[in-house]
Amino acid sequence: MPSFQRAVLLTLAGAFCVDAFSLAGSTYSYVTSASGTSSRCISSGCQQLATTKRSSTVVARGGASKTNTWLTASSSSEEEEAAAVRLSDNNTGTKLDTDALVKYAVALVVQMSLFTGLFAGLDALVSVSGINPASIPRVAVGFLFYFFSLKSRVLNPLNNNRPKRPTLGESNDDDDDSTTNDASPGFRDRNMPSWTPPGVTFPIMWLLIIGPIRAVAAAWVWSLEGHTFCHVALLSFVLHLTCGDIWNTINNVERRYGASVVAVTVGVLGSLLHAAYQYAQVDPGAGKLLGLTGVWLVVASTLIFDTWRINPISTQPLQRDPLYPVVSDTTQTTFSWFQPKP
Secondary structure (H helix, E strand, O other): OOHHHHHHHHHHHHHHHHHHHHHHHOOEEEEEOOOOEEEEEEOOEEEEEEEOOOOOOEEEOOOOOOOOOOOOEOOOOHHHHHHHHOOOOOOOOOOEOHHHHHHHHHHHHHHHHHHHHHHHHHHHHHHHHOOOHHHOOHHHHHHHHHHHHHHHHHHOOEOOOOEOOOOOOOOOOOOOOOOOOOOEOHHHHOOOOOOOOOOOHHHHHHHHHHHHHHHHHHHHHHHHOOOOOOOHHHHHHHHHHHHHHHHHHHHHHOOOHHHHHHHHHHHHHHHHHHHHHHHHHHOHHHHHHHHOHHHHHHHHHHHHHHHHHOOOOEEOOEEOOOOOOEOOOOOOOOEHHHOOOO
16 A cells, blocks of 8 residues: 555544544533532543532532533623533434535535636636746745635635634633624633643644645645646645535534534545645645645544533433534524625
């Protein structure tokens, strides 16, 4: 088996093994004190949740409990109330949300069609202008793909608002409800694993590491394949970006924690490995370079898995969000292109 294919298989196996280890190696409990402060405790630590004073009850997984209670958020913030609803019993069923699946598929087709048309148009523009494609600076092409890496969502009809994470010096538990219309509430609307990187880590990774790697690798492939944009390898890369945009809707906007696990592992990570394989067919070095971003995606997929694990729908009995989109009174997939501006 070629070394690159072995690397692909090892990356996938590593992601699933890390997720399985995370599920098997951690336990948690809910502790509600007399003062009304609740903590979710996992094997690596505890995080506080603001709740109304219900009782002084301990409900432990796998252990006896004095009473059976569930937690309700005490904050007036809409996002915190939405998060609290997900902890109550009977919040959602198990009926597959086919409407959401159809809209995800439509969004994928629309975004890929627009990217394909854009790339074909760029190739045609270069051809009719008489410009020698080889004379186009590779750094300019790199900046173009850097822009695509950060702003690909403008070609996706779904609501793809990025999470508004705490800035440097803020806490993930900060009680600030100043969420604007151009950003989702991010990590403030759910319980996060204690090992979650600081909020500032994410823009650093995407802006200064992942984005530049993607740009360099794409420009590399472009220069080796006749200086054409509409090439199967580069289209495989924008398929990866499209999967990431759809996942962002599922995770950050719709907060479907279970479906998000499958979307990030199969969709985002799987499409990255496919794109890296296509790059490697052009040049092994370009494939390995793009494949490096998979290290961060394995970490991200593990974080998403652990977030799903510690945000159950109910605690008695233990019930987690299904690993597929379900019909819910509080969640509906919409096309933001056709929604009136607030």
